[in-house]
């Protein structure tokens with residue numbers, strides 16, 4: 001009797017578990033192959049350049065907009081929280097810390113995931129279902145090197161730069177609110193920011209940027225590559241890429257913060 | 264002429280529980296044009312993809328020029344791909360590239376030909392398949408289906424492969440355009456002295472381009488012979504297929 005219940009339970013658990021482990025195995029294999037191909041020739045420099053432009057340059061407007069408002073709203077909240085006394089010196093450091101350590105990396109990550117992760121999955125998924133990836137193989141071109149390496153490398157190297165730019169723009173947003181809306185002294189804000197700035201603020205942004213960039217490109221490429229069955233499959237791949245990378249970004253954001261600040 | 268270019272022995276491939284190839288034996292001689300016929304979904308495209316190494320067969324052997332390619336290492340497979348060209352069923356043109364870049368892809372990426380020279384070669388190939396040079400700078404999506412097929416054909420023959428695969432080259436084209444493509448296939452295969460493996464259910468096309476015809480049914484090659492032998496065969500499966508009857512031993516699952 002009891003044995004039956006256990007057996008049934010295991011059976012119910014079995015299938016999703018097997019599928020999950022299979023997926024995990026597939027993904028690990030994909031990562032291993034992708035990383036191996038990132039470090040062995042031939043390299044497609046021109047394609048890498050195009051990805052730098054796509055991921056980096058064209059993401060600047062959304063990154064600038066999200067981070068400037070993030071910085072502004074933090075300045076405003078800090079002011080209301082600290083009352084008028086002590087707010088002037090607090091605003092600069094609160095903006096600095098929250099923008100550089102959390103807001104700029106997370107917003108950059110999420111915006112780029114929506115913009116680029118989706119586009120990557122759609123492009124590669126379409127190439128997959130229309131046999132363009134098979135065509136690459138028959139033309140003696142390794143799809144990992146031709147399609148995935150440039151995207152992964154661009155993701156890893158461009159996101160940290162975007163985060164740095166987001167840091168500056170976010171702090172500038174705090175500065176705008178502090179000086180023009182709240183009427184504090186601009187010179188004090190700048191000195192406070194510089195005095196408070198630590199190496200860790202930069203390092204954490206760079207680390208998170210690189211990790212998020214890898215996650216976004218990986219999820220875009222992997223989901224695109226696995227898509228099958230025409231337009232519907234590509235649509236699913238696109239959704240999966242964005243959802244998976246957004247969730248992973250938030251999880252890894254927590255993990256990295258934990259690694260930097262709990263020693 | 265007795266030299267086998269491609270030799271397939273007891274090839275099996277299944278997707279999950281669905282058995283697609285169930286023991287294929289097939290030989291293609293050097294310079295020969297073999298046409299594989301068979302109903303929709305019988306695994307013709309899967310067969311070609313196994314030979315190309317795009318799909319990995321479950322068991323069996325595929326030899327190209329006497330070299331085993333099932334589970335071969337990357338070096339051997341790269342060398343194989345250098346010898347092969349493929350016209351895909353759906354064209355499979357790269358839509359991020361222009362028409363001429365598609366045609367010249369193998370020349371630029373693998374033969375390291377300078378872009379300028381490659382473009383001239385691409386335009387020459389486009390002319391050869393009956394397209395004017397002004398399509399060279401268009402994107403593939405701006406072309407009609409028939410034009411895309413021709414561009415794909417030009418790409419397949421650009422690197423002068425020893426073996427060319429044509430997956431349903433005439434499907435979806437009008438009869439005249441089909442005949443133009445047939446002529447192009449004969450011309451390009453004979454012109455290069457290449458071995459050709461064509462898949463089709465277009466019997467007019469099969470008659471025209473085949474040295475030999477093989478019929479695929481339920482995962483096996485059930486008949487092969489010349490066009491003349493095909494017309495005289497008593498084999499009920501082949502007779503039903505070439506006459507296009509719904510009555511006969513081949514049952515269509517609706």
Ligand SMILES: Nc1ncnc2c1ncn2[C@@H]1O[C@H](COP(=O)(O)OP(=O)(O)OP(=O)(O)O)[C@@H](O)[C@H]1O
Pocket residue numbers: 278283302303304305306307308309310352
């Ligand atoms: N990657 C794949 N995964 C799962 N099943 C597949 C895959 N590729 C092909 N199949 C299945 O294998 C069978 C044969 O497919 P194939 O494309 O070879 O047919 P075909 O003979 O080329 O048909 P058609 O003449 O319509 O092109 C089909 O039933 C298809 O569902």
Ligand SMILES: [Mg+2]
Pocket residue numbers: 307308309352430
């Ligand atoms: Mg097919």
